[in-house]
Amino acid sequence: MPQVAVVMGSTSDWSSMKKTTEILDILGVTYEKHVISAHRMPQELQAFGTQARDNKLQVIIAGAGGAAHLPGMLAANTTLPVIGVPMQSRALNGLDSLLSIVQMPAGVPVATVAIGDAGAKNAAILAAQIIALNDNDVLQALNEYRERQTKTSIESEAELI
Numbered sequence: 001m002p003q004v005a006v007v008m009g010s011t012s013d014w015s016s017m018k019k020t021t022e023i024l025d026i027l028g029v030t031y032e033k034h035v036i037s038a039h040r041m042p043q044e045l046q047a048f049g050t051q052a053r054d055n056k057l058q059v060i061i062a063g064a065g066g067a068a069h070l071p072g073m074l075a076a077n078t079t080l081p082v083i084g085v086p087m088q089s090r091a092l093n094g095l096d097s098l099l100s101i102v103q104m105p106a107g108v109p110v111a112t113v114a115i116g117d118a119g120a121k122n123a124a125i126l127a128a129q130i131i132a133l134n135d136n137d138v139l140q141a142l143n144e145y146r147e148r149q150t151k152t153s154i155e156s157e158a159e160l161i
């Protein structure tokens, strides 16, 4: 059974959410992908959220744009950790998505990352960090990822100087 569900409100979110799955692949985290809109598919959303824990998922990553209620509505239907990724919307540059995801009422948290591709990548890393609490293979992959990142940064500085 996959460890993570990557859920998006529309196929139009895929260009950003692909960044999430690319990092999950690098970190050896197993995942499943879904397009489920809280607005357009309310019954499917509720069924997915209420069954997620029984389906042995550990973390849900949810990307949505505009009136981005999807992460919050997933969080309302499960006690699994939900990481929300605000899409960079065209009309308001993602500020609408960010505020819709981050401003949850007390009691139903969504761990909200940055707008767009950087947030999509960080959502995958954050999910891996949660899974690594009980998974040494993912922990090792995370450590290696960090080491490569540090090495690349040091090398890029050397190129500048």
Ligand SMILES: Nc1c(C(=O)O)ncn1[C@@H]1O[C@H](COP(=O)(O)O)[C@@H](O)[C@H]1O
Pocket: 008, 009, 010, 011, 012, 013, 036, 037, 038, 039, 040, 063, 064, 065, 066, 067, 068, 069, 070, 071, 087
């Ligand atoms: N925010 C939501 C929800 C939801 O929260 O239920 N469902 C779709 N959407 C968002 O609408 C935007 C435009 O979607 P379309 O391109 O399909 O019109 C997408 O960014 C999607 O995440």
